[in-house]
Amino acid sequence: MPITSNRHQFLAGAALLLLLAGTRGQHFATVHSLPSASWAVFFLAGVYLRPRWVLPVLLALLWALDFAPHLIAGASLRDVVESGQAFCLSPGYFFLLPAYAALWCAGRWYAQRHRQEWRSLWLLAAAALAGAAICELLSSGGFYLLSGHFAEPRFAEFAGRLTAYFPRSLQAMASYVAVAVVIHASLVLAGKAAEAHEAAAR
Numbered sequence: 001m002p003i004t005s006n007r008h009q010f011l012a013g014a015a016l017l018l019l020l021a022g023t024r025g026q027h028f029a030t031v032h033s034l035p036s037a038s039w040a041v042f043f044l045a046g047v048y049l050r051p052r053w054v055l056p057v058l059l060a061l062l063w064a065l066d067f068a069p070h071l072i073a074g075a076s077l078r079d080v081v082e083s084g085q086a087f088c089l090s091p092g093y094f095f096l097l098p099a100y101a102a103l104w105c106a107g108r109w110y111a112q113r114h115r116q117e118w119r120s121l122w123l124l125a126a127a128a129l130a131g132a133a134i135c136e137l138l139s140s141g142g143f144y145l146l147s148g149h150f151a152e153p154r155f156a157e158f159a160g161r162l163t164a165y166f167p168r169s170l171q172a173m174a175s176y177v178a179v180a181v182v183i184h185a186s187l188v189l190a191g192k193a194a195e196a197h198e199a200a201a202r
Helices: 006-023 038-048 054-072 077-083 091-113 120-146 155-201
Strands: none
Touching: 006 038, 006 054, 038 054, 038 091, 038 120, 038 155, 054 091, 091 120, 120 155
């Protein structure tokens, strides 16, 4: 599944950046929008893109997409975090850094073990699930404990929130990763067919 040519690296990176920018802030699919691809983008970036600087670039883009609308409106970063202008932008927001890094690391882990065979899909699914679970615990845990929206945090309430929200986020991520797998498999098969055609023509 990893790709090596610079051209393909560039195309994959550009596609992931566009996907992140185009879906950030949309949490559920509607007629006019797609669910957020943030989790899938960080995981697939770990799988496909070799440079390590990709992670801080993606995190910076994430920050810009979340905060820029408020800063453009004239609010300071501190005002945005402290005033509750946006429900999700709180001190707990900074837990997104390790949360999304976990997805990227899970993708890198899989990329090192990938084999061009169908049974690698089980390993891909396991890596995606592990990365998503860690991401959910860190991001939701940070928000629950530090956002200030929950006066008396309790484990039972937090567990209930995980049960309610994690399956939806996981479903969105799985959908995007599945599309990536289909596209990747199609390109691999097309490449093999082209090679076979060239070999037969010699």
